[in-house]
Amino acid sequence: MLAIQNLHAYYGKSHVLHGVHFNVGQGEIVALLGRNGSGRSTTAKAIMGLVDCEGDIAWKGQPIRGKKPFEVAHLGLGYVPENREIFPKLTVHQNLMLGEKSGAKNSRWSFDDMYAMFPRLKERQHTEAGVMSGGEQQMLTLCRTLMGDPDLIIIDEPTEGLAPKIVELVGEYLQRLKARGISVLLIEQKLTIALNISDRALVMGHGSIVFDDTPAALKANPYVRKEWLEV
Template identity: 60%
Template structure:
């Protein structure tokens, strides 16, 4: 039986005295796309940060069978776990091409993606390859952040709120981009509020409420659960 690529067991996290995560449990299999849904403030982004070591986790997180709880973020990344934060961190004065090169973890051992692969896959970036990244639109910056993460050759990518604040047309493009990434065999944990994009590309769905997972199932099962959507997602 195939083992989970990422397994989270009884994960707790705190901001000061505030108990944000209250025993989160989830699994992601190799090549699987998981959507983590929920209202703002329920702990979805904190879950991503706790997995990546940006928030101190209490509980067990394993990646490819190896415990990673408590490791520093850069060490977790070097194990093959990529992270695209909602802040869209880029280096604005460097060119798009230079930003992509910064994502390479080992210059002596290239990963499966080259800079040209990324520019071929996402033509918006190809046209601006030698422009400063700071002139990109919000959607293009999101594309660049995801592409730079892929340059590190991750086996699993956590993508936090990629469509936040973007126009509907760009939201669809970002969804297509994530679907393209999934086709290459990279597993994805997608933290998202927009059901349209999440249900279109996910294999399974986790719904979070009050710092814990309150429901899980397939997109098809989720579509039949108006009660779950009304109680945990609708404002």
């Protein structure tokens, strides 16, 4: 579904991505791992049209590099940024409404689905999002993105700063997405959750993909873990 070839990106004169290449198939969870500064978040932003880049980005065989972020989203790619970006003065329900894809008649997701998946959001549906805990805001951001009915969702550090129980909940949530045929590109630093739920593991180092194989292969490769992941 998503194919990246020879992707380069820059921030001013700083060359951040150096020929990144990988694919994400339908219904596949792919973990994108690496240390801070390795280029993972920049890769996500490049796919979504949020940074200038060079190279090839194809979605379902269609070139999308150079499209505006809203055009990429309308094609079926969802993005959950690391900083969550909820609308703090709007209620939970209003935030979810903003995520709805206009004109969609047969969406896989409804408000009831969101509230069934995360009962805490139902309890707080009339609460301003800005007063909720970090975990609740993360749930809301994930659900708001789903309301756009994406075929692939890019999630950047969804477990950052969350309690262990919420981390487990996020893992279950991602597996539910896969069960509904939605692909996931998961940017994550917690190896345990990433390797437990993903079908493939990518490792980035210095703006390039340095490993692309199964989670089992990564677990069995101490050199890659020590060289590119462990602090």
